[in-house]
Amino acid sequence: MGLFDIFKRKPTTQPVEVVTLYPQPVAASQEPRIQVETLQPHPGQAIKIDLPALAVETSKQEVAQPLVDEKSQLDTKETLAEPDLASGLTKTRHTWTERWNRFMANFRQVDEDFFDDLEETLISADVGAQTAVQLTDELRDEVKLKNAKGQAEVSQIIMDKLIALYQAQGVTEDTDMHFAKQGPTVILLVGVNGVGKTTTIGKLSARYRAEGKKVLLAAADTFRAGATEQLVAWGERNQIPVVTGKAKSDPASVVYDGVETAIDQGVDVLFVDTAGRLQNNVNLMQELAKMKRIISRSLPGQPSEVLLVLDATTGQNALQQARLFKDSTDVTGIVLTKLDGTAKGGIILPIRNELHLPVKWVGVGEQVSDLQPFDADAFVKGLFGDLVEGH
Numbered sequence: 001m002g003l004f005d006i007f008k009r010k011p012t013t014q015p016v017e018v019v020t021l022y023p024q025p026v027a028a029s030q031e032p033r034i035q036v037e038t039l040q041p042h043p044g045q046a047i048k049i050d051l052p053a054l055a056v057e058t059s060k061q062e063v064a065q066p067l068v069d070e071k072s073q074l075d076t077k078e079t080l081a082e083p084d085l086a087s088g089l090t091k092t093r094h095t096w097t098e099r100w101n102r103f104m105a106n107f108r109q110v111d112e113d114f115f116d117d118l119e120e121t122l123i124s125a126d127v128g129a130q131t132a133v134q135l136t137d138e139l140r141d142e143v144k145l146k147n148a149k150g151q152a153e154v155s156q157i158i159m160d161k162l163i164a165l166y167q168a169q170g171v172t173e174d175t176d177m178h179f180a181k182q183g184p185t186v187i188l189l190v191g192v193n194g195v196g197k198t199t200t201i202g203k204l205s206a207r208y209r210a211e212g213k214k215v216l217l218a219a220a221d222t223f224r225a226g227a228t229e230q231l232v233a234w235g236e237r238n239q240i241p242v243v244t245g246k247a248k249s250d251p252a253s254v255v256y257d258g259v260e261t262a263i264d265q266g267v268d269v270l271f272v273d274t275a276g277r278l279q280n281n282v283n284l285m286q287e288l289a290k291m292k293r294i295i296s297r298s299l300p301g302q303p304s305e306v307l308l309v310l311d312a313t314t315g316q317n318a319l320q321q322a323r324l325f326k327d328s329t330d331v332t333g334i335v336l337t338k339l340d341g342t343a344k345g346g347i348i349l350p351i352r353n354e355l356h357l358p359v360k361w362v363g364v365g366e367q368v369s370d371l372q373p374f375d376a377d378a379f380v381k382g383l384f385g386d387l388v389e390g391h
């Protein structure tokens, strides 16, 4: 099949320009080379892209017989290195510890004022109003039951309860990533602008490529200037092909082309980057629904994952966004980004406790390796480590 073969199955109203970036094997001394093909189909027709066999074989070939140069191998190693969650949570931990110590320094006795202050402290630590009230009620009973009176004893009971809540909440929720039994798995990244969708795709795609999966990216955020280039840059860095559309073109066309390319080229995982902002929220949600319809028409049962990306630095705002997206689309999991830059890491609790959305990944930096699967135990240690160790 030739490079300019036309698919007539799908009528579109807009011309689609598809740029495909794919890596070539290079001699050890050369920089990795990226070839760029620009295909300009006839208006009104969708196109099929033929990636060279090499492009789709890249990840598997690398496993069997390394084709990439030293630099790329270093990149892969970097991808595999687990970031340190505890250091990513430093700000949250310090702020929380300070706040807690201040609260406890004012301890006089266990009375209603104490519980009022406790509720306030919990709310200011972003555990969410509903959770703070629930926790305080439970603690009131427990402190009474255990007849706790001393500062250290009361502090210990509260800390144990908080830790238990963080660990218990969400255990019944599905934090696994799901893959198609056959054919390409499609993973859609959604969220408002600037939360870290593109960066997360860069990190996740590098991770799966390093595991030997054949990965493809689709730049369906045609709305924001520069969004496509940003994804293309990640594709170049990770040597992963990217399907793109013209600025302001119909994002659904890019999704369609991405899906068709994934099917034809035997891709394992297709990541779709979506716009974070359209004219309004209704448009945004309609656009997402349209993308999902297009994906499932060609690949029944897909997308396997609709990951909602939330910026932890926005605190309660992130919670509002989660509510909005949850009500309008089937979110399968949360990626909580920028935990490294915030004291608002506590927000993870209401996301799980109040919205019952599984947090699947957490972002702790801008580098490719700064993403890790969410682990409640590690998170709790990162959050309360200073206080618990002090006991």
Ligand SMILES: Nc1nc2c(ncn2[C@@H]2O[C@H](COP(=O)(O)OP(=O)(O)OP(=O)(O)O)[C@@H](O)[C@H]2O)c(=O)[nH]1
Binding pocket: 191, 192, 193, 194, 195, 196, 197, 198, 199, 200, 221, 224, 227, 230, 274, 275, 276, 277, 309, 337, 338, 339, 340, 341, 362, 363, 364, 365, 366, 370
């Ligand atoms: N510190 C830190 N920065 C991050 C993290 N994730 C993303 N960023 C940064 O956040 C900024 C926005 O990230 P993008 O990936 O462009 O966000 P986006 O959601 O794709 O944005 P739009 O394309 O505008 O919708 C970039 O500067 C990223 O480097 C993280 O975990 N930690």
